[in-house]
Amino acid sequence: MSFIKISEILKGCLENQEISIRGWVYRKRQGKNLIFLLVRDSSGFIQCTVTKNSAGWNEADKLTIESSVSLKGSAKPDKRAPGGFEISVDTISIIGLAEIFPITKDQSTDFLRNVRHLWLRSRKMNLIMKIRSKILDFTRTFFKNNTFVEVSPPMFISAAVEGGSTLFDLKYFDQTLYLTQSSQLYLEILIYSLEKVYCIAPSFRAEKSRTIRHLTEYWHIEGEWPYAKMSNLMDFQEALLSYICEQTLLNCKTELEELKVDTNKLTLVQSPFPRITYTESIDILKKKGSEINWGADLGYEEEKIIAQEFGRPFFIYDYPTAIKAFYCKTYKDKPELAMSVDMLVPRIGEISTGGAREDDKQLLIDRMNAIGLNIEDYSWYLDLRRYGTVPHVGFGLGLERLITWMLDLDNVIDSIPFPRTTRRFYP
RNA sequence: GCCGCCGUGGCUCAGCCCGGUAGAGCGACUGGCUGUUAACCAGUUGGUCAUAGGUUCGAAUCCUAUCGGCGGCGCCA
Numbered sequence: 001m002s003f004i005k006i007s008e009i010l011k012g013c014l015e016n017q018e019i020s021i022r023g024w025v026y027r028k029r030q031g032k033n034l035i036f037l038l039v040r041d042s043s044g045f046i047q048c049t050v051t052k053n054s055a056g057w058n059e060a061d062k063l064t065i066e067s068s069v070s071l072k073g074s075a076k077p078d079k080r081a082p083g084g085f086e087i088s089v090d091t092i093s094i095i096g097l098a099e100i101f102p103i104t105k106d107q108s109t110d111f112l113r114n115v116r117h118l119w120l121r122s123r124k125m126n127l128i129m130k131i132r133s134k135i136l137d138f139t140r141t142f143f144k145n146n147t148f149v150e151v152s153p154p155m156f157i158s159a160a161v162e163g164g165s166t167l168f169d170l171k172y173f174d175q176t177l178y179l180t181q182s183s184q185l186y187l188e189i190l191i192y193s194l195e196k197v198y199c200i201a202p203s204f205r206a207e208k209s210r211t212i213r214h215l216t217e218y219w220h221i222e223g224e225w226p227y228a229k230m231s232n233l234m235d236f237q238e239a240l241l242s243y244i245c246e247q248t249l250l251n252c253k254t255e256l257e258e259l260k261v262d263t264n265k266l267t268l269v270q271s272p273f274p275r276i277t278y279t280e281s282i283d284i285l286k287k288k289g290s291e292i293n294w295g296a297d298l299g300y301e302e303e304k305i306i307a308q309e310f311g312r313p314f315f316i317y318d319y320p321t322a323i324k325a326f327y328c329k330t331y332k333d334k335p336e337l338a339m340s341v342d343m344l345v346p347r348i349g350e351i352s353t354g355g356a357r358e359d360d361k362q363l364l365i366d367r368m369n370a371i372g373l374n375i376e377d378y379s380w381y382l383d384l385r386r387y388g389t390v391p392h393v394g395f396g397l398g399l400e401r402l403i404t405w406m407l408d409l410d411n412v413i414d415s416i417p418f419p420r421t422t423r424r425f426y427p
Numbered sequence: 428g429c430c431g432c433c434g435u436g437g438c439u440c441a442g443c444c445c446g447g448u449a450g451a452g453c454g455a456c457u458g459g460c461u462g463u464u465a466a467c468c469a470g471u472u473g474g475u476c477a478u479a480g481g482u483u484c485g486a487a488u489c490c491u492a493u494c495g496g497c498g499g500c501g502c503c504a
Contacts, residue, residue: 029463036463049462082464104454105465106439110496166502182504207502208428218504299501342504350504398504412504423496 007043009075009085021046021087022070022095024121025063035060037089038082039069042126047081048073048089056092066121068095113413117427120417127255129417131248132403136200138247139221142240148196148223153183155202159377168206168216179204182396185327185381187224188357191392192384198223200399208422212411213348213401217420224357224394230339233354233393234315237343238273241313241402245269248406261407265312273343274314281306281316297323300349307346317341317355326367329356329391343397345405354395361385 003022008014023041030036035050037060048071050060056071063069073089080086103111103118112119119125140150156172157180167178183199190197203220225232245266249256256263276284281302285292288305292298298306298316306316321330321338328338340355358364364385368375375382403415413419418427 027463027465029466031463031466032460034462036466038464047464078462080462080464100437100455102437102454104438106453108439110433111438113496203504205503209500209502210498211500211503212498214503220504297502300503301500348504353504396504401504 003070005043006039006041006046009046009087010044010083012077012085014075016074016076018072018090019075019087020070020072023068025065025067025069025098028063028065030061037063037069039071039087040121040123044083045123046075046083046085046087047078048087050089050092054090056089059092059094060089062097063092063094064098064100066098066101066118068098069093070095109410113424114426116418124259125414125417127259128403128407128409128414131252131255131259131407132399132415134248134252135244135399135403135406138244139200139240141247142243143198143223146196146236148198148225149190149194151187151190151194151197151199153180153186153199153201155180155204166206168204181205182220183222184224184394184396187222187394188381188384188392191224191226191390192388196223196225203396210422212413213404215400215412215416215419215421218401218412219399219416221397221399222394224392226390226392228391228393230317230341230356230393233356233395234273234275234317234341235271237352237354237395237397238271238313238315240397241273241343242270244402245406256407259407265408266406268312273312274310276306276314276316277318278316278320279318284309295320295322303344303349304347307344307349311346313343313345313351315341315343324355326371326373327357327364329358330363339393341395343395345401348401348405350398351401351405352395352397354393356391356393359385359389359391361389 003020004014006021006023009019009021021039021041023039025037026040026045027038028035033052035057037048037050038045039048050056069092071087071089071092073087075085075087077084078086101118102115120129143150156177158177167181169176169178180203182203183201187197187199198221200219200221202217204217206216207214225236249263249266279294281298282292282294284306285302290302290305292302307314317340318337319340321328321336324338324340328340331337331339338355340353342350343352345351358367361382364382365375368378400412400415403409404412407415409415413421
């Protein structure tokens with residue numbers, strides 16, 4: 001017996017044919033002589049009717065919410081049915097009879113987070129995960145179209161990428177290793193072989209942040225690009241984001257509609273994005289009454305004020321060297337400025353950070369000494385500047401923050417199937 | 428790390444201010460119902476009020492501590 005997807009029936013080309021489907025019982029309404037089953041599979045929902053005189057009645061009578069079933073019947077259009085189509089059932093076979101399902105009409109976010117393994121069956125989660133998958137597809141296609149090579153960096157690392165305070169450490173046989181915070185340094189290694197490279201991999205941050213935009217494990221879209229400049233980097237990122245939004249609008253129409261996403265916002269994501277320097281952003285903030293001074297890092301509140309100015313994704317670049325990481329390249333004539341660029345969106349704030357990497361061995365060592373890093377921990381990184389160094393730029397984009405912004409979700413938690421936060425790691 | 432809010436049947440909440448021994452809806456169960464749209468009607472079931480201590484004749488209610496959760500800031504993507 002071959003089974004068809006519910007979405008095929010809803011397209012309307014299987015009218016009055018005998019068909020079989022497999023799925024789960026989403027709703028059940030029972031009368032004396034008639035049972036309505038709303039059955040879902042990965043593709044959608046369809047109402048099925050079972051009459052008392054049909055062979056399937058006894059099985060339908062036993063069915064509980066979330067039981068898995070296969071059923072045979074004929075599909076026909078019916079105005080009374082949600083979705084416009086209905087299956088009149090001949091036979092039903094119960095695959096797995098469900099116990100009483102804990103998720104009912106009344107739900108709180110706290111409860112749904114406790115039963116996340118069951119909540120993932122909901123229509124909302126189903127749709128978000130489908131779009132997430134598509135966004136990953138679009139991202140890979142865009143990199144591929146721009147001749148980047150996808151690489152697989154390690155998650156176990158032996159030394160910090162940046163500070164060290166936000167690293168998770170773990171027992172690795174008799175030693176201590178860490179979970180990676182970013183794959184950037186490893187991508188930098190690979191450009192010396194493959195040139196343009198990218199990866200889509202998890203990053204781990206032991207930050208005790210309590211916000212709607214932080215996860216301790218998140219998926220990081222990172223790229224490194226030899227010989228490119230800051231302007232190339234911004235061009236590339238805005239083209240990537242525009243492509244993702246454009247393709248999502250094109251390919252996820254029904255999903256976006258069902259999730260009630262404001263597609264207008266996505267239509268506005270087109271090159272060029274507004275670009276302002278850090279110094280300009282300080283001027284804007286001062287005009288708005290902020291007491292921030294040049295040299296201070298922009299906090300979430302400051303970012304929010306500027307984001308409201310634009311109402312769409314934008315860049316802030318050329319930050320003070322003092323507030324940026326050791327590998328950030330500085331301007332020769334203005335060493336107090338670092339070639340660093342953040343991409344920001346309204347409500348969420350930073351969704352990507354990138355910039356030019358210091359490619360001069362001595363300048364890099366000077367920077368590391370100034371910050372107090374142990375040079376020996378990074379000897380392999382310095383080797384990259386020792387043997388045929390090249391200028392290069394790169395960036396890292398937070399996938400969950402991007403999805404949360406695009407779909408206007410309440411919390412990054414809903415953009416990933418199994419979120420890890422400071423307090424939650426189950427299941 | 429700092430600040431704020433929350434914790435009452437399986438789920439969602441009321442009761443707390445002003446102390447008198449817990450109430451509703453949903454679910455589940457039983458029965459009824461000729462097409463329902465998270466149906467409807469009737470009945471039944473179900474809670475040491477997060478935990479520990481204190482005040483009191485008496486605590487879900489007032490006080491203290493602890494635990495758990497959510498959110499804001501900082502940090503970041």
